[in-house]
Amino acid sequence: MQNKGKKPVVIALGMFDGVHAGHRALLRHTVETARAEGWESVVYTFSNHPRSLFGRDDKLLTTEEERVRCMKKLGLEHIQMELFDRDIAMLSPAAFTDMLLERYDARAFVVGFNYTFGQGSQGTPETLLTLGKERGFFVHVIPPVLYEGTMVSSTRIRQLIETGEMEAANAMLCGPYTLTGEVVRNWRIGTAIGFPTANIAPSPEKVLPCTGVYATSVRIGKSVLEGVTNVGNNPTVRGNKLTVETHVLDFDGDLYGREISVQFHKRLRGEVRYPDIQALVEQIAQDVEDTRAWFARGKNLEVG
Numbered sequence: 001m002q003n004k005g006k007k008p009v010v011i012a013l014g015m016f017d018g019v020h021a022g023h024r025a026l027l028r029h030t031v032e033t034a035r036a037e038g039w040e041s042v043v044y045t046f047s048n049h050p051r052s053l054f055g056r057d058d059k060l061l062t063t064e065e066e067r068v069r070c071m072k073k074l075g076l077e078h079i080q081m082e083l084f085d086r087d088i089a090m091l092s093p094a095a096f097t098d099m100l101l102e103r104y105d106a107r108a109f110v111v112g113f114n115y116t117f118g119q120g121s122q123g124t125p126e127t128l129l130t131l132g133k134e135r136g137f138f139v140h141v142i143p144p145v146l147y148e149g150t151m152v153s154s155t156r157i158r159q160l161i162e163t164g165e166m167e168a169a170n171a172m173l174c175g176p177y178t179l180t181g182e183v184v185r186n187w188r189i190g191t192a193i194g195f196p197t198a199n200i201a202p203s204p205e206k207v208l209p210c211t212g213v214y215a216t217s218v219r220i221g222k223s224v225l226e227g228v229t230n231v232g233n234n235p236t237v238r239g240n241k242l243t244v245e246t247h248v249l250d251f252d253g254d255l256y257g258r259e260i261s262v263q264f265h266k267r268l269r270g271e272v273r274y275p276d277i278q279a280l281v282e283q284i285a286q287d288v289e290d291t292r293a294w295f296a297r298g299k300n301l302e303v304g
Helices: 021-037 050-054 064-073 093-103 125-135 154-162 166-172 277-296
Strands: 008-013 040-046 078-082 105-112 138-142 177-184 198-200 212-220 223-232 243-248 259-269
Touching (some): 021 040, 021 105, 198 259, 212 277, 223 277, 243 259
Parallel strands (some): 008 040
Antiparallel strands (some): 177 198, 212 223
């Protein structure tokens, strides 16, 4: 089944949350196949995770905008994101495939080894291979990609972030794990003790790193600066809500109301309740020095 009158394409299928090393292998293969054949490359994906339709609140590694940006860097020509709704969820594997064939002159599909699709996730790569023989398209199945001997997956990376293992997580992601948000007003305790912080309200759909203090880089407009970020409840000053607060090194300016992006590189320590403010001030000063030392060892402010 070929959609005459449209440009031939090769389509990558998947959610691609995090655009991690496994995803990038699949997407690069899509681009390379399209270029070799003179076709165009397409990603067909969803703006929401399919599991969200069934009541699961799994946090994401990347927002829609971040996913698109990472995929475009890889050279994908067309990125189609749709809302995964009940109409799509009820399509059989064959009906889902035929829907795509009606939209595109799809000469090939590229999927991961564990890709599932169609009602009840009944469809597998083997299902797609069978449909390809019947309908006249090729199927490329990409094997798992390993990092330190274990398969790269969004679930594995999510678990690493939730335990503060940022360096391992970042090694698999398309860049440092990032939280973006508008700088909002808080207690201004940081300013009072000599370490002003930018408190952001990140997207609620994203995974939060576990509580603690991190060496970070901070994008403010076109500038990228070093930072020390605390994810926690500020127990020393009796904080009662989780915040993401960053002291931007060597910066003097008003950030309230501006959007900034905080990239997490390394967890320096866990969250501690100190006996008094002076002990907290001394520890923050040490955190600043530890962050400067980490970057001085040749670490980049921004990766990818």
